[in-house]
Amino acid sequence: MSFVGAPVNRTDGWAKVSGAALYSAEHPVPNLAHAVLVTSTVPSGRITRIDTRMAEQVPGVLLVMSYENAMRLPPATRMGKLQPPIGRALTLLQDDRVYYNNQPVGVVVAETLEHAREAAARLQIEYERADAVLDFELAKQSVHPPGTILGEDPDTRRGNLQTGLLTGSARVEATYVTPYESHNPLEPHATIAAWEGDRLTLYDSTQYIKGVQRIVAETLGMPADRLTVFCPFTGGGFGCKGSVWSHVVLAAMAARQAGRPVKLVLDRNQMFGPVGMRPATEQRMRLAALSDGRLTASSHDVTSYTSVIEDWTEPSALVTRMMYESPTQETSHRLAKMNLGTPTFMRAPGEATGTYALECAMDELAYELGIDPIELRLRNYTERDPDKGLPFSSKSLRQCYEVGAQRFGWHGRNPAPRSMREGDKLVGWGMATATYPMRRMAAKASVVMYPDGFAIARSATQDLGTGTYTVMTQVAADALGVPLANMRFELGDSRMPDAPVSGGSMTVASVSSAVHAAAGALRHKLASIACAHPHSPLHGAVPEEVGADAGWLFLSGDPSRREPMALVVERHGQGPIEATANAAPGEEKNKYSMHSFGAVFVEVHVDELLGEIRVPRVVGVYGVGRLLNRKTGHSQLMGGIVWGLGMALFEETLIDKRIGRAVNGNLAEYHVPVNADVGTIDVQVVEEHDPYVNPLGAKGIGEIGITGVAAAVANAVYHATGKRVRDLPITLDKLL
Structure with missing residues (x-):
């Protein structure tokens, strides 16, 4: 019999529910000391004075580490080993500079966690504050192009865009905005560092064990074979644990200087800034089409923030390059430097934000033309990647549209905004295309x-x-x-x-x-x-x-x-x-463009007087090659859809523009969907054979589930209310 594809229960399930599964902060290491990270309270400047006396008076304190006494790192790695996306620019207590609020500026090590926290609270640090850029609107006044984005050019041009825009009988030009969003896995970042002579062992919550081994070893100037990294379980990552951040190296440095194994776990508030987030974006979309719906032009220009210490790009326009047939097209990416922590990957980076802009613009174009949104997408359907000029290795998107529309009952939709009701609620139906590249x-x-x-x-x-x-x-x-x-x-x-x-x-x-x-x-x-x-x-x-x-x-x-x-x-x-x-991978990547595709259908109920939005049902249908486990695969796709609902209606990191700190830096005020917010989710996977992507014909599914969902919700809200909200999240104040 074949086990591949069967809905096998998780082999690690019993370990997790029984407590036998050890996460990074739970490994029993003898003689363990506890560390607390101290972070800056200003967004830019220099440290002028550090008074450690009160901190050192706390019983059990073993080390108060700052730039004044931290071990010196090799000159080439004083700010980490810059090898994006894994090796990032770090702040490793090598100088007095402050680049953003909540930046690591010290580590306190003590016998107990309570004593380490008390000593950290008593540590007195004074700053000389410098000018800081904390408003995205101001930052956008000075932008620069990034280097390559995941091996792709930041800008592309195909045909004459202006001619294409003038040729169309219907045009859409709109700007879509997505906010700062922060990762909040249940397990925060955590590292245990233990030295034995010149050998280092790290228990680290990570998405890349071998990357931690290589980058930390290079940063510390030691051979990689003298560093062992363990991570049998990661309590969620979603991108933020894909890179080596400052606290990992600082834990190793503190353990070396304290002469003891050290455990360093970030507080929930420290998840906002020092370990990346999804950057705010402003995306300008321009579409033009003939009266029959065929696109004559498409344009997608993205501006996102990056930090002052390194460039990181949210590649939102990549999706527009390959999704629909368009004879003329331009895309661009620009970065605006800000005194915030460096952004990073967050579930479906680029595609989550990019599909929001593209699929909302396509919905607006469908209304301009009076064409059903699915039909508009079918009239611009392509079996080849228009950007790369390569055929897709497989593409079941047409089937996804058909199955999704049938299961959702799409053809019973009255297309006129504000035309559907259920009791005293406005009802809206919206849809969008989902996609994510197949990488190997x-x-x-x-x-x-x-x-x-x-x-x-x-x-x-x-x-x-x-x-x-x-x-x-x-x-x-x-x-x-x-x-x-x-x-x-x-x-x-x-x-x-x-x-x-x-x-x-x-x-x-x-x-x-x-x-x-x-x-x-x-x-x-x-x-x-x-x-x-x-x-x-x-x-x-x-x-x-x-x-x-x-x-x-x-x-x-x-x-x-x-x-x-x-x-x-x-x-x-x-x-x-x-x-x-x-x-x-072999030559197949040069012969085919490889992507997963899907279709998302959403129903919303909107309170006409209060603006409250509820999502009673979602249908998502996907073509993802060979599904290796129907049960875990269903979970992954459902989880992505729920995250998409959060992106559409809840998630936003609110930055205080005076000091550059997240004002909702905790799980109480950083809102995500809970069970009561989620209605029925119908997930379907169509049969898809792809002999080119890999020997098993399997495509990853961890991220495609979130793509398209925010756009489908926004499109449904427009259908319900007649009001087009172009900046996420869609909150009731934007509808009133």
């Missing part, structure tokens, strides 16, 4: 079988709660030909075979390919050993003619010639048998 990187894996028939697959990847433990177990068991109960997948240890960052929805495509190859290699190795052994019923057969199922090897042409894999290992007499494999 090189990965390695090993699979070993023991004489008892039990097998373990390993790769230095990480599980963010997405189900990596489970789907890799399924893939390995299938490829090796053993029962699920006889297979375990292990991850979270930098000593295991290399794996890439768990970001960009690439873990499944990358790591599963390596696991599949390693398990297949072990299966072939076992078959070869059996065929060569005179006591085996398979003796003399060709390994390629040997099949495997349920832990048995058998001759494909004569299944009666068979024996257990465990017996092959035991008879071999040399202990466990292991195979390793590498898997990497």
